[in-house]
Amino acid sequence: DEVMNVLMAFFSGKYYMDGTMISGGEKTPLEIAMDGGDFQVYSEMEGKDIAIMNKDGDIYLMNPDTKKYTELNAAVKKMMGLDTTDFSFSFNNVKFEAKNPSSVNEATHKGSPAVCYRYENNEHMMDFIAVDNKIVQMILYDSQKNPETVVDIDEFTAGYPEDMLTFKGYSKTNMISFIS
Numbered sequence: 001d002e003v004m005n006v007l008m009a010f011f012s013g014k015y016y017m018d019g020t021m022i023s024g025g026e027k028t029p030l031e032i033a034m035d036g037g038d039f040q041v042y043s044e045m046e047g048k049d050i051a052i053m054n055k056d057g058d059i060y061l062m063n064p065d066t067k068k069y070t071e072l073n074a075a076v077k078k079m080m081g082l083d084t085t086d087f088s089f090s091f092n093n094v095k096f097e098a099k100n101p102s103s104v105n106e107a108t109h110k111g112s113p114a115v116c117y118r119y120e121n122n123e124h125m126m127d128f129i130a131v132d133n134k135i136v137q138m139i140l141y142d143s144q145k146n147p148e149t150v151v152d153i154d155e156f157t158a159g160y161p162e163d164m165l166t167f168k169g170y171s172k173t174n175m176i177s178f179i180s
Contacts, residue, residue: 009158033160
């Protein structure tokens with residue numbers, strides 16, 4: 001089952017997701033590849049696409065347009081007011097046994113018949129909404145069971161594209177050159 005394969009990949013920490021994250025009333029495009037503690041996430045900085053990659057505990061900025069990357073060393077992180085915790089995603093800290101959802105119920109998503117896979121314990125609750133055997137939405141609830149983070153998903157797969165979590169095709173540069 002495609003949904004279960006993706007859920008197993010998600011909870012084991014090796015997946016790719018592309019969509020829109022809605023949190024605190026703000027919508028943010030989200031494209032992320034995860035492989036254990038390593039991740040690459042695309043974002044926008046001053047109207048330009050940028051990727052942030054955590055590889056083996058080091059943080060890098062990557063520019064897909066110029067194919068350049070630079071390491072965010074301690075001095076640069078301090079100057080930018082960044083902390084490694086700035087690069088954590090609340091939904092990655094939630095672990096469940098994928099094959100054992102708390103419930104699986106019929107649902108509706110944007111007028112289409114759907115299936116809701118709910119995972120719940122004393123601390124966390126997450127819903128994964130699937131339409132036509134594809135996960136189209138993920139909802140992480142707060143401790144009062146209110147939606148805290150919603151991700152509208154365009155693509156969600158086990159594994160990730162081979163052009164992510166790699167420096168292949170990129171050249172290393174210093175921060176000043178990277179920014180200019």
